[in-house]
Amino acid sequence: MPALTARLFGIVVLGVAFILLTIAITAGAFTDLDLQVAHAMHDLWQPSLHPAFQVIAELGGFELTTLLMLGLCWYLWRSGFGSDALVFVVFVAAQAFELYYKLNLYQPSPPASLREGDGPSITELFWFGIGTGNSFPSGHVLRAVIVYGLLAFVIRRLSTSPRVRALAVAGAVAAVVLMVFDRLYLDVHWESDVIGGLVLGAMALLAGTVWLDRPRKIGE
Numbered sequence: 001m002p003a004l005t006a007r008l009f010g011i012v013v014l015g016v017a018f019i020l021l022t023i024a025i026t027a028g029a030f031t032d033l034d035l036q037v038a039h040a041m042h043d044l045w046q047p048s049l050h051p052a053f054q055v056i057a058e059l060g061g062f063e064l065t066t067l068l069m070l071g072l073c074w075y076l077w078r079s080g081f082g083s084d085a086l087v088f089v090v091f092v093a094a095q096a097f098e099l100y101y102k103l104n105l106y107q108p109s110p111p112a113s114l115r116e117g118d119g120p121s122i123t124e125l126f127w128f129g130i131g132t133g134n135s136f137p138s139g140h141v142l143r144a145v146i147v148y149g150l151l152a153f154v155i156r157r158l159s160t161s162p163r164v165r166a167l168a169v170a171g172a173v174a175a176v177v178l179m180v181f182d183r184l185y186l187d188v189h190w191e192s193d194v195i196g197g198l199v200l201g202a203m204a205l206l207a208g209t210v211w212l213d214r215p216r217k218i219g220e
Contacts (some may be wrong), residue, residue, distance in 0.1 A: 109189070
């Protein structure tokens, strides 16, 4: 129970941090830093590495992360953890928050003079279709934190192999780090967008682990 209480407190802290971040972005507090980071990444860009970073982008794409999340929930259901499969709700809710912010918070994407071609995704067609050019928070980072974090959490909970458990955590951390750098390297998101994706993703991840570790009735 103390661990669950700490996670619930963490959700509250992250929620406050996300609200403060939103206020700071609205006030323009990140504008200069966003531009500095974007120009620095633009200077680092190499044409030969572009295809590799487009592939990395797919790790946080809507298609792959949704399939992985569905696969995780199917596994939980088939393994006798039927109610645990409802953890999918946090994935859906987080993306609903992303949609709300991109529709309502004015944060234009980096200019075309800085942006490089992103990895293909249905979300690009979706944002174009509804006519929003806002970029806060980063959906790729958000999804990566939730999906790879939950996969690592479930593997650590169910696996009896210390090596597998350690590799699961290391893999999740590596996937998130790669996604953060990918978003900045391709200049498809501002640094503040990435921070927003990390904070919102961490909130959803903690909420998911609270559900998976909730107190259970005998026989559940």
